């Protein structure tokens with residue numbers, strides 16, 4: 001069956017509209033959501049320790065993002081620069097929920113061999129927001 005041209009365009013139009021709906025958020029709102037999911041308040045110090053520790057694999061979060069992610073990081077394999085993760089030093093950090101979730105998923109698999117828990121995300125975010 002051939003779709004009418006106007007109908008055939010619909011998926012394209014929907015895809016074009018997506019960036020506008022890119023689930024804009026803020027570091028504070030994300031932290032609240034992770035804390036709610038964890039049912040516990042975040043602890044920045046625990047977040048720092050999680051970030052700089054290796055968890056049985058080759059890398060820590062700091063391997064790519066730096067021990068203190070207020071400056072650009074450097075990818076452990078490709079050496080490509082990575083924007084600072086701390087929101088005070090990168091206004092775009094933690095403002096797009098889909099992007100944040102995508103990178104948490106990928107990076108946590110590399111570092112802890114599983115997805116990070118909401119509590120771990122809340123802790124890391126609390127620590128990153130404490131960096132000024």
Ligand code: HEC
Pocket residue numbers: 051059060061062063064065075076077081082083085092093094095096099100103104107108110111112124
């Ligand atoms: C192998 C390298 C690597 C490691 C290890 C790594 N990351 Fe990343 N991370 C990246 C890259 C690359 C990006 C995309 C940055 C860019 O586009 O500038 C990124 C982006 C992110 C983002 C998205 C921030 C935003 O809003 O744009 C988060 C959150 C993040 N990383 C958290 C972590 C955490 C937590 C860990 C440890 C569990 C970790 N990363 C370990 C490479 C890494």
